[in-house]
Amino acid sequence: MSPLDRLRARVAEHPSNTWAREAGWEPLIVGTANARILILSQAPGRLAQASGIAFDDPSGRLLRTWMGVTDEEFWNPDLVAVLPMDAYFPGKGTSGDKPPRRDFAPRWHPLFLEQFAAVRLTIVIGGYAQRRYLGSADVTANVRAAESFRPMFPIVHPSPLARGWRSRNPWFIEEKVPHLRRLVGDALGRPQATVKTTSTSTGLSSGSTGTPTAERA
Numbered sequence: 001m002s003p004l005d006r007l008r009a010r011v012a013e014h015p016s017n018t019w020a021r022e023a024g025w026e027p028l029i030v031g032t033a034n035a036r037i038l039i040l041s042q043a044p045g046r047l048a049q050a051s052g053i054a055f056d057d058p059s060g061r062l063l064r065t066w067m068g069v070t071d072e073e074f075w076n077p078d079l080v081a082v083l084p085m086d087a088y089f090p091g092k093g094t095s096g097d098k099p100p101r102r103d104f105a106p107r108w109h110p111l112f113l114e115q116f117a118a119v120r121l122t123i124v125i126g127g128y129a130q131r132r133y134l135g136s137a138d139v140t141a142n143v144r145a146a147e148s149f150r151p152m153f154p155i156v157h158p159s160p161l162a163r164g165w166r167s168r169n170p171w172f173i174e175e176k177v178p179h180l181r182r183l184v185g186d187a188l189g190r191p192q193a194t195v196k197t198t199s200t201s202t203g204l205s206s207g208s209t210g211t212p213t214a215e216r217a
Contacts, residue, residue: 020088031081038119040129041084043100049089054082062158068181121187126157
C-alpha cells in the first residue's frame with residue numbers, strides 16, 4: 001500500500017467520517033505521487049460521490065473541456081490528482097451544495113500535499129479553495145489575476161450554477177481558458193498548438209488544441 005493509499009484509508013477510518021463510511025462512501029481524493037496536475041476543488045457533488053469517481057458529473061465534463069484533456073487523461077491518477085476541501089459530498093443546501101466542512105482541509109491537506117511532489121500545475125477551483133490557498137475568496141479578482149499566482153491557477157467553479165458568472169465575464173472563456181490549456185499541456189509535456197475559442201459561457205470550440213504549501217491560507 002502506497003503512502004497515499006494509507007492516507008486515504010486514514011481519512012475513511014477517522015471518527016469524523018463515520019457517517020460517510022456507514023453510507024458506503026469512499027473519500028474522493030485522487031492521485032499518485034507521479035501526478036503532474038493537482039486540482040484543489042470544493043467537495044464532490046452528489047453524482048460523483050454516488051459513482052465514486054471524482055468530477056463524474058456535468059461540472060467535470062466542462063472542466064475537462066476547459067483543460068483540454070480526455071476522460072482517460074483526467075482520470076489517470078499518474079497525471080491528475082484531485083484534493084477537495086472536503087472528501088465527501090456535504091449534502092444539498094438552499095442553493096447548490098452545502099459548504100465543505102471547515103476542519104477537513106486543515107487536518108488532511110498538509111499530509112496529502114507532501115505526497116504530490118511531482119505536481120507542475122495546481123488548479124484552484126472556486127471560492128473555498130481560493131480563500132485557503134490564495135488568501136481571498138473573491139473569485140472574479142482571483143481569476144482575472146490568475147497568471148500572478150503561478151504555479152497555481154485559479155478558475156471559477158465549472159458548476160451549472162456558475163453559468164451566470166461565465167455569461168457576465170466572457171473574458172474567462174476568451175482569455176483564461178486558452179491559457180489554462182497551454183499550462184495543462186506544458187504540465188503534461190505535450191507539444192503546444194493554437195487554441196480557438198468562442199465567446200459562449202460553456203466552453204471552447206472544437207479547434208486545435210506546482211504544488212502549494214498548506215500554510216498559504
